[in-house]
Amino acid sequence: MGLLSGLLGGNLGGKQLVAKVTTMDADLESIPIVPDWTGRDLFDLVCRIIGLREFWFFGLQYENKKNISCWLQMDKKISKQDVPKGVDGHLHFLFLVKFYPEDVEEELIQDLTRHLFFVQIKQAILTQDLYCSAEAAVLLASYGVQAIHGDCAEDAPVDVAKYLPANVTSQYDMTVDMWQERIRRWWTHNAGQSREDAEMEYLRVAQDLEMYGIQYYPIQNKKETDLQLGVSAQGIGIYKGANRITPRPFFSWSEIRNISFKNKQFNMKTVDKSTISFQAKDHSINMSILELCIGTHNLYLRRRQPDILEVQQMKAQAKEERIRKQDEQNRLQKEREERMQAETERNQLRNDMQTLNEQLHLAQEQARKSDENATIFSTKARTAEDEIKELLKRAEDAEKETQRMKITYLQCDGMRRMMEEEIREKELAMQRMSMSIGDMSMQNWQQPRQATHFASQAMMGQENGWMMHNGNQPMSNSHHDVMSNTSSADEEREAARQWDELQRAQRSASTQPMLVHTPQIMPNSTPPFRSSNSYDSTTTAAPATATATTPATATTPTTSSNDSTAPTPPLPSQQSPFSLKHLPPVGPPPPDPSAFDVGNLPNEIAQLKNTLDKSKLDYNNRTKHFKATLQEFRTELEGLKREERVTELDRAHAANLGRDRGDTLRMPRSKSVSSLDSSDHEWYWCVSASGSMQRRIATFEGL
Incomplete structure (x- = not known):
């Protein structure tokens, strides 16, 4: 009451009326009215209370006794107008927009004026006093939620009943979630707008409605x-x-x-x-x-x-205020962009760190596998070395056996030649003996039979004695020859047997497989030894086999080698940091000042x-x-x-x-x-x- 007394100038005497004025933002309760007050007195008091300077757009509205909305006349006393009292005995008024501008952006100066317009038009659309199509209603709702809640958030509430008129929602076969989804879709386009900008955009769209301001x-x-x-x-x-x-x-x-x-x-x-x-x-x-x-x-x-002059002063102040707010908004926008850039760089660095950690983990895993492979390879190398030593020992033993068999072969060959010589000599002797025996038989066969019957007995005795004498010699010789022939045959059989054994030993030495474990040797490794004897054909097969089987066992180190030589992603220091400066410019470029003829x-x-x-x-x-x-x-x-x-x-x-x-x-x-x-x-x-x-x-x- 003290504040109202000061605003009223202390003149509260006489019979008083009490008014209740409802604005679109708040209620002004128990305003005392002097009986001789005109409508302008009450209107000016309300404007001073709420701090409104653009008063020419507004008026006080009431419902007369016929429930018809009327505007309070400014030059006529309130007591002379048909203003009924409410149940509480107060005079009820609504502080509303009475006169509408042709262009809200050019004519509305104060933020308070713009806000009162915004709230009243929004309420008129919801109560269907102002017709609005569905697409325009959704667009206006997106600006409304931006002005009230700020930038769109996933958990931000969207009460469809508070932003869309009932005739719009009932005219389409759509659920509440569908309307919310479409409002959110448009809401995201308004990111970064302040409350003042969102309300002005709301009024820009609303003033194009057919029933706006009528x-x-x-x-x-x-x-x-x-x-x-x-x-x-x-x-x-x-x-x-x-x-x-x-x-x-x-x-x-x-x-x-x-x-x-x-x-x-x-x-x-x-x-x-x-x-x-x-x-x-x-x-x-x-x-x-x-x-x-x-x-x-x-x-x-x-x-x-x-x-x-008053309007010019208000516009100048509003311009300065807009410039200050614009600078503040630009500064906030710059800080927001810098923060977004910093967050982007932080996320980039975090991703790079995660990538590097993954690469480090892979490298450690590869190193562990490499160590395991190295251990396996060293074990295989020791095994291969032992096998090589065993092979060398076997090769040496085989070499010695080969030399011994060569010596045995040479000895057998010498004995064979000696036996062949003896056989040839004995054959010659036998031929000579056969020839001598034949000659003697022919001589005995050709002696004339000139003995008589008388001498036949004597001759027969002599002949028997001669035959006995001569017959022992050939028989003994023949027996000697037979014995000689028998011993020669035995020697020939012995030589043939030894020759067969020598041939079998040579074939066994040349064809017997080496039943040893083939060592696994790297493909680029050289054989541990190379012999010039007949064992080369058998020992060189093992490295070939090892070479054929080596790639399968050498897959792991080869893969590791390929992985180590593969190109790695650049480090964060090598990558260009994300910057909004590299983004394409938004909107048209500013006009060239030289294109205007400013003269002097x-x-x-x-x-x-x-x-x-x-x-x-x-x-x-x-x-x-x-x-x-x-x-x-x-x-x-x-x-x-x-x-x-x-x-x-x-x-x-x-x-x-x-x-x-x-x-x-x-x-x-x-x-x-x-x-x-x-x-x-x-x-x-x-x-x-x-x-x-x-x-x-x-x-x-x-x-």
């Missing part, structure tokens, strides 16, 4: 046809039926000369001196309509005049011109990107739409696709009123909103 009041023309009067920053439109999107007709403020109220009837005069008359359906809202039209028209004229303008003006042009180019690029992405999303949602839930506003919006808000208000007429049949009258909202002044007036009067 306040509707029920009226009647001279034919007492129920119509809707739509008052906006661009002008006044007349709407019929449930269609509040396309006016029929529309009059811009530049075409309106004056609006007056007399005898419960409004008269709107145009620049061509024509008059349009209509009356409110309920007379309690007459002054609200009149004040709204006058205030909106005054703001329309004010925008086209130089700013007053000061440098500050030239820089301001460059900044404005750059901002305009950036805005155009963002607008093109926004339209493209919105069209893609619209196409995606078309397949999930429930046709039975389509309303007349949806049809009107679909008919106006491809046109901006200004084109919708000024859409030319394709048919005259007289040429329309009953079906055409049903859809007349899609044909006429513009044309000549007389034709539009005739259209209004013919409704």
